[in-house]
Amino acid sequence: MVKDASAGSTSLVSRPVVIEGEISGDENLHVDGRVKGIIRLTGDLFVGASGAVEAEIDARNIVIQGTVTGKVLARRQFEVQPSGRFNGECTAASYEIREGAVFEGISKMSSSRPQSDKAPLSPDPNLKKKL
Amino acid sequence: MGLFAKEKPRAASPVAGRSDHETSFFGTKLSVKGKVSGGGNLIVMGNLEGEFELQGELVVAPSAVIRGEVKAVTVTVSGSLSGTLTAREKIHLEKSAVVSGRLHAPRLSMVDGASFNGEIEMQKPPESTPPLKGTSRNEAN
Numbered sequence: 308m309v310k311d312a313s314a315g316s317t318s319l320v321s322r323p324v325v326i327e328g329e330i331s332g333d334e335n336l337h338v339d340g341r342v343k344g345i346i347r348l349t350g351d352l353f354v355g356a357s358g359a360v361e362a363e364i365d366a367r368n369i370v371i372q373g374t375v376t377g378k379v380l381a382r383r384q385f386e387v388q389p390s391g392r393f394n395g396e397c398t399a400a401s402y403e404i405r406e407g408a409v410f411e412g413i414s415k416m417s418s419s420r421p422q423s424d425k426a427p428l429s430p431d432p433n434l435k436k437k438l
Numbered sequence: 439m440g441l442f443a444k445e446k447p448r449a450a451s452p453v454a455g456r457s458d459h460e461t462s463f464f465g466t467k468l469s470v471k472g473k474v475s476g477g478g479n480l481i482v483m484g485n486l487e488g489e490f491e492l493q494g495e496l497v498v499a500p501s502a503v504i505r506g507e508v509k510a511v512t513v514t515v516s517g518s519l520s521g522t523l524t525a526r527e528k529i530h531l532e533k534s535a536v537v538s539g540r541l542h543a544p545r546l547s548m549v550d551g552a553s554f555n556g557e558i559e560m561q562k563p564p565e566s567t568p569p570l571k572g573t574s575r576n577e578a579n
Contacts, residue, residue, distance in 0.1 A: 321460055
């Protein structure tokens with residue numbers, strides 16, 4: 308169960324688990340359960356098909372198969388797979404939105420301006436504008 | 439002396455063998471603040487602060503640091519924990535455990551070397567008390 312504890316380590320929030328609060332760290336995170344609050348990772352965030360995340364997110368790569376709502380920063384890539392739903396505001400260096408996926412909200416490219424590794428995120432997930 | 443029966447220590451890793459699907463895992467470098475609830479088992483290796491209510495087993499690994507109120511069915515501690523710990527079935531403190539606070543559980547075990555400062559209450563919580571034979575306290579139906 309304890310693999311390499313270096314940067315490649317992945318934590319798992321399994322299906323029956325609900326977390327309300329702040330998750331942070333130097334890890335990858337796989338969410339099959341529900342998370343509400345703040346997620347800050349130096350690694351990747353993967354939201355599985357049964358996962359539901361309502362949070363302010365800051366991660367390296369973000370892959371969504373389930374549901375994600377909130378203000379999101381993907382320092383590298385933001386990907387929504389066919390079963391995935393995203394609702395909110397997203398900033399990423401690159402996007403991949405597959406056919407069948409739902410993306411509702413605002414997308415911004417982070418390459419257009421200098422991006423520090425820890426961009427300050429305001430805790431306001433309801434910043435919905437019409438493009 | 440010459441007998442080499444394959445004995446497996448059973449208490450050490452109660453989660454092994456369970457379905458991985460239901461076991462959550464918080465790695466060494468992950469810290470969680472807030473409320474964690476739900477079913478399944480949880481292995482914690484990092485930092486946790488807040489309130490935890492699990493319908494399963496909680497394993498606190500040697501590297502883990504937990505502060506707050508913890509409720510689970512069974513809890514095995516090898517790491518550091520401060521706060522209130524309630525287990526519906528049992529609590530086990532391993533040799534490397536450093537625990538301070540209150541423990542509530544009907545069954546408790548502690549390995550020599552474990553550190554514990556605080557209070558222990560071993561009363562069974564009323565809702566999980568199995569019906570005793572010959573008791574007239576049968577409230578069901």
